[in-house]
Amino acid sequence: MLKAVKYIFIILSLILIAAHFLRAGIPSLAFLFTFLSVFLFIKHPISTLIIRIAILSGIAAYIGTAFKIISLRKQLGLPYQKAAFIMAGVIGFITISFILTFKKEKQQQP
Numbered sequence: 001m002l003k004a005v006k007y008i009f010i011i012l013s014l015i016l017i018a019a020h021f022l023r024a025g026i027p028s029l030a031f032l033f034t035f036l037s038v039f040l041f042i043k044h045p046i047s048t049l050i051i052r053i054a055i056l057s058g059i060a061a062y063i064g065t066a067f068k069i070i071s072l073r074k075q076l077g078l079p080y081q082k083a084a085f086i087m088a089g090v091i092g093f094i095t096i097s098f099i100l101t102f103k104k105e106k107q108q109q110p
Contacts, residue, residue, distance in 0.1 A: 006100045011037045013097035017058030055098045062091050
């Protein structure tokens, strides 16, 4: 059960990051981040490292975008609080997924 929740969080985070790049007009990165969910099912330390780096880079991309959106809305005199809360929620969700990549699954006892 815990393993499934972990995988769902990580896959949804990778899809969120892919959607971010698709919206930015970079479909190749969107495809790459969508494809990275395959690495979850490969039991190798390198695949885990690749997923961690990908999620961390996605967090950085969302933080940069959040600052750009907030500063643009401030300059235009538009309300920015709702956008800030939404971006904070997305960044928080992806950060939780990043933390979950460090959690080891317990071996089930027969």
